[in-house]
Amino acid sequence: xxxxxxxxxxxxxxxxxxxxxxxxxxxxxxxxxxxxxxxxxxxxxxxxxxxxxxxxxxxxxxxxxxxxxxxxxxxxxxxxxxxxxxxxxxxxxxxxxxxxxxxxxxxxxxxxxxxxxxxxxxxxxxxxxxxxxxxxxxxxxxxxxxxxxxx
Ligand code: COA
Numbered sequence: 001x002x003x004x005x006x007x008x009x010x011x012x013x014x015x016x017x018x019x020x021x022x023x024x025x026x027x028x029x030x031x032x033x034x035x036x037x038x039x040x041x042x043x044x045x046x047x048x049x050x051x052x053x054x055x056x057x058x059x060x061x062x063x064x065x066x067x068x069x070x071x072x073x074x075x076x077x078x079x080x081x082x083x084x085x086x087x088x089x090x091x092x093x094x095x096x097x098x099x100x101x102x103x104x105x106x107x108x109x110x111x112x113x114x115x116x117x118x119x120x121x122x123x124x125x126x127x128x129x130x131x132x133x134x135x136x137x138x139x140x141x142x143x144x145x146x147x148x149x150x151x
Pocket of ligand 1 (some may be wrong): 075106
């Protein structure tokens, strides 16, 4: 069992999160674009801390009744230990607490690990965006988890 803390992303985490982006994605977010989200009222970014290291992060945007996951990544040294699940739970809790109707995201069609994670959290495939990704070009699956609300 790992000693995991989920915290709001702060300036002190930006360098590590930018490094994580560069390790995990072919079109990574820059330090500057991550920094801009610190002042964005619609952005909720969280980091997973293990032994003082940033092991993962998630960013979501809440707009009106909708919540969109912009990115989620776990450092290769820390995968398959429940960190992605913990980050996604935090995002879903935030979205639910803000009264949103659903939480949604795009994922590369070939990204089996991420798709397995989302399915394990109750996300369902709701559509497809053709050629959504570059480097390499690939379709995106749209996956969504709808919150049940009492009338
Ligand atoms: N193969 C198959 N299933 C996988 C998997 C893999 N490589 N990785 C995760 N899963 C599924 C399993 O069902 C797993 O449960 P289990 O370990 O009990 O079998 C479940 O998801 C939860 O896994 P978890 O340990 O919480 O995920 P993680 O911390 O390893 O993070 C990612 C998963 C996708 C965030 C991580 O692999 C990652 O950062 N990938 C690169 C970045 C990326 O693709 N982000 C998504 C962009 S849309």
